[in-house]
Amino acid sequence: MYGWIWRHLPGPLYLRIAEAVVLVVGIVALLMFVVFPWAEPLLPFNNVTTE
């Protein structure tokens, strides 16, 4: 998977490194700001109120 992505990044080496960094940052941001806030309430460890 990682190898396949690397082989499909266009451009010379320095450009590929920059592209890879942008991809990683984008995915981390997607997780942090979209996926985790959505998933968190579904997980059983942060309910603090009584019913």
Next chain:
Amino acid sequence: MPPRPRPVDPPTEVIPRVEDDYDDYDDEYYDDEPAKDELPPESFGRKAVRGFGEALITMGLVVLLFVVYEVYVTDLLSAGKQEDATAALDSEWSSNVVTPPPADPNRQSKLNLIEGKAFAKMYIPVFGNDWKFSVVEGTTDKHLEIGPGHYKDTAQPGEAGNFSIAGHRVGKGAPFNDLDLLESCNSIVVQTQTQWFVYRVLPMSSEVSGWASNPKSKQAACAGVAPLSTTLGDAYAKTVGQEIVAPTQGEVIAPIPHQVGATVPADKQARLLTLTTCHPRFSDKQRLIVHAIETKSYPVADGFVPPEMTEA
């Protein structure tokens, strides 16, 4: 003396040169090495195993990232929201004309509580003087991201009944991270626009029977802290400093904890404060509950800070 005869050199042995004949070896090991600029042929199995391994590594990284999010990133996000709420509260307090508190310090006009808006500040001096949070109205996930949240329909600060607050223990500012460390008689100070209320943690269940001989009961600061069953009767027998209950036990925030059906007139009820958070830490299996009772109140005045605030 005749010269000693020189020892005879042994004859030189001729060792045949070792030929560097790697190239001539018919060795499978070397034959297998691929040429530098061409990848070995990929079998389906190889690809599948590698893909599976990479997927596992990726999932591990995502889980680690989630821990970082939960423990650090939510703190940052919540700190911003808490700051906004505090700023809004400060500007409201400074712009409103303050009506002087009524003659009886324990009676006050009702606060106008709006969901999601901060209405009081809370301090726990034993946690250090940087421990302060603005308490918002409401206990949904959205409210608790801002800071500790007041259970709707429970008493207001200083009112008879049970002023109840929920707060996160992990992440989101973790206001109630150390709630388990509170001991009996520790003060919890709540400030509204017009008044300061000092609550003190009630005796723990293990201290109830021996409270009279407990050195804390003699301390002047702890006046008013005593097992409620001795001062207010059996209805309060289950109200102790700390308890751990199931998440379904909403009766801990009833006006008289654990007495849901009881109809006790407001003037016969104690003025309690109840804090709830998750337990054990990192889990929501149970709830950690801390009960405290109001021991003192002061009107808010310029430059005045209750002496309890410097207790450590």
